Amino acid sequence: xxxxxxxxxxxxxxxxxxxxxxxxxxxxxxxxxxxxxxxxxxxxxxxxxxxxxxxxxxxxxxxxxxxxxxxxxxxxxxxxxxxxxxxxxxxxxxxxxxxxxxxxxxxxxxxxxxxxxxxxxxxxxxxxxxxxxxxxxxxxxxxxxxxxxxxxxxxxxxxxxxxxxxxxxxxxxxxxxxxxxxxxxxxxxxxxxxxxxxxxxxxxxxxxxxxxxxxxxxxxxxxxxxxxxxxxxxxxxxxxxxxxxxxxxxxxxxxxxxxxxxxxxxxxxxxxxxxxxxxxxxxxxxxxxxxxxxxxxxxxxxxxxxxxxxxxxxxxxxxxxxxxxxxxxxxxxxxxxxxxxxxxxxxxxxxxxxxxxxxxxxxxxxxxxxxxxxxxxxxxxxxxxxxxxxxxxx
Numbered sequence: 384x385x386x387x388x389x390x391x392x393x394x395x396x397x398x399x400x401x402x403x404x405x406x407x408x409x410x411x412x413x414x415x416x417x418x419x420x421x422x423x424x425x426x427x428x429x430x431x432x433x434x435x436x437x438x439x440x441x442x443x444x445x446x447x448x449x450x451x452x453x454x455x456x457x458x459x460x461x462x463x464x465x466x467x468x469x470x471x472x473x474x475x476x477x478x479x480x481x482x483x484x485x486x487x488x489x490x491x492x493x494x495x496x497x498x499x500x501x502x503x504x505x506x507x508x509x510x511x512x513x514x515x516x517x518x519x520x521x522x523x524x525x526x527x528x529x530x531x532x533x534x535x536x537x538x539x540x541x542x543x544x545x546x547x548x549x550x551x552x553x554x555x556x557x558x559x560x561x562x563x564x565x566x567x568x569x570x571x572x573x574x575x576x577x578x579x580x581x582x583x584x585x586x587x588x589x590x591x592x593x594x595x596x597x598x599x600x601x602x603x604x605x606x607x608x609x610x611x612x613x614x615x616x617x618x619x620x621x622x623x624x625x626x627x628x629x630x631x632x633x634x635x636x637x638x639x640x641x642x643x644x645x646x647x648x649x650x651x652x653x654x655x656x657x658x659x660x661x662x663x664x665x666x667x668x669x670x671x672x673x674x675x676x677x678x679x680x681x682x683x684x685x686x687x688x689x690x691x692x693x694x695x696x697x698x699x700x701x702x703x704x705x706x707x708x709x710x711x712x713x714x715x716x717x718x719x720x721x722x723x724x725x726x727x728x729x730x731x732x733x734x735x736x737x738x739x740x741x742x743x744x745x746x747x748x749x750x751x752x753x754x755x756x757x758x759x760x761x762x763x764x765x766x767x768x769x770x771x772x773x774x775x776x777x
Contacts, residue, residue, distance in 0.1 A: 391711040392472030392511040393741040394434065400482070401453040401461035403429035410769050413760055416735065417743045418752050420772070421764030427745035430769065431515065431715045433466045434743060436481050438513040439505045439540055439547045443715065445533075448483055448492055461485070470511050473710060479507050508544035512708050515715035516697045524681035524689050528669040535624075535670040538700055539595045542707045546591050553588050556581040557661055560648070564656040574652065581664075582645040586637050589628040589665040595703075596622050596670070602703045603675075616727045617695030617734070618688065619675040626668035672696070690722065698734050711740030720744060720751045729754050 395412055399405040404426040419427045428443075435443040444450075452461045465482030480495040481504060494501050496510070514537075523530055539546045560577045563569045603619050627647075631640040647663050648655075655661050672681040674692055681692055697714075705711040714735065720728055732754055735742045745764075746752060752759060761772040 396469040505544040512712040621673035
C-alpha cells in the first residue's frame with residue numbers, strides 16, 4: 384500500500400459538555416504541541432480521554448458510558464455528555480462529535496460528522512487517527528497476556544478502524560460457543576454453525592494482528608538503517624506474535640487455516656466443555672516484545688529500559704499509522720515526560736516533531752516542557768477549568 388500525501392490532522396477546538404470533571408470546557412489549539420499543566424487530579428487526563436474517544440473503542444481508560452457523565456456538587460450524575468472537536472485535515476475543517484444524549488431513549492453512544500449521524504467512531508478515521516501512551520502501560524511487559532492483547536488490538540485499530548468490530552464479534556462468538564458447551568445436550572449442528580462463524584472471525588482478527596506486527600517490525604528495521612543503535616535513547620524493539628492461528632497463517636492460506644481451526648474446535652469440544660472455556664484461538668494470543676540492542680525480552684529490562692522501549696515502540700507505531708493511513712496521528716502522551724532525564728526529553732520532543740502530527744501532553748511541572756520553548760501552547764488545568772497560559776506565565 385503506497386501512502387497518500389495528505390496534511391496531518393490537528394484538533395483546533397475541543398469542547399466538553401458534562402464530561403468527567405468538566406460541565407462546560409473549551410480550548411482552542413494551534414499547529415504546535417499542546418501541553419496541559421496542572422496538579423494531580425486537576426483533570427488533565429480527562430481532556431486526553433475526551434480526544435481518545437475520537438478513535439474507535441472505549442477510549443484510553445476503557446471506561447463504560449456512564450463513567451463519562453459529570454457529577455454535580457450533590458453527587459447527581461448528568462443525564463448525558465458530549466465531546467466535540469473541530470479537526471483540520473485531509474478534507475478541510477470538519478466537526479466530529481460523540482456522546483450520550485440526555486433525552487435519548489437508549490443509553491447508547493452517538494457519533495456525528497458535521498452534525499450528521501454516523502454508525503460509530505470508526506467513521507472518524509477518515510479525518511483523524513489517534514494514538515496514546517499512558518502511565519497504565521508502564522507495566523505492559525510484566526503484566527498478563529491479556530494486557531498485551533489489548534495493547535496489540537489498539538495498535539491494529541489505529542490502522543484498521545474495523546478491527547474493533549471484528550474483535551467484539553469474535554468475543555461474542557466465543558461466549559455463544561461456551562454457552563452451548565455448558566448445555567447438557569446440544570444439537571451438534573448448532574455448535575457447527577457457531578464454530579464456522581468463530582473460525583472465520585478468528586482468522587480475520589489474527590490476520591489483521593499479524594499484518595500490523597509485520598509492518599511494525601519492518602518499520603523498526605527501516606528506522607535502524609537510518610540511524611545507528613547508539614544514536615537513539617529509545618531502544619528498538621523486536622515484536623512477534625505467539626499464537627497457533629498466527630503461526631498457521633505464516634505457513635498456509637487463510638482458507639486452509641480457517642478449516643484447520645474449525646477442526647480444532649470440533650475436536651476440542653470435550654476438553655473445552657470440561658474447562659468451561661475455549662482453550663485454543665487468537666483470544667489467547669500474546670505479543671512478544673524484546674529489547675533489540677540487548678537481545679533480551681522486554682520483561683528482563685530495567686524499569687527505565689522498559690519505559691524507553693515502550694516510548695520507542697509508540698513512536699514506531701505512530702510512523703506506521705502515518706504511512707498506512709496517509710496522515711500522521713494525533714498523539715496523546717499522559718504524564719510521559721516527567722520521568723525522563725533532560726537528554727531523553729529533548730530526544731522525545733525532536734522525535735515527535737519529526738512525526739509531523741499534533742501532540743497533546745500532560746504534566747504537573749512546567750519546567751519539564753521548557754525545551755519546547757515557544758513551539759508549544761500551554762494550558763493551565765484546574766478542577767473543572769482549562770485556560771490558555773499567557774506567554775509570560777509559561
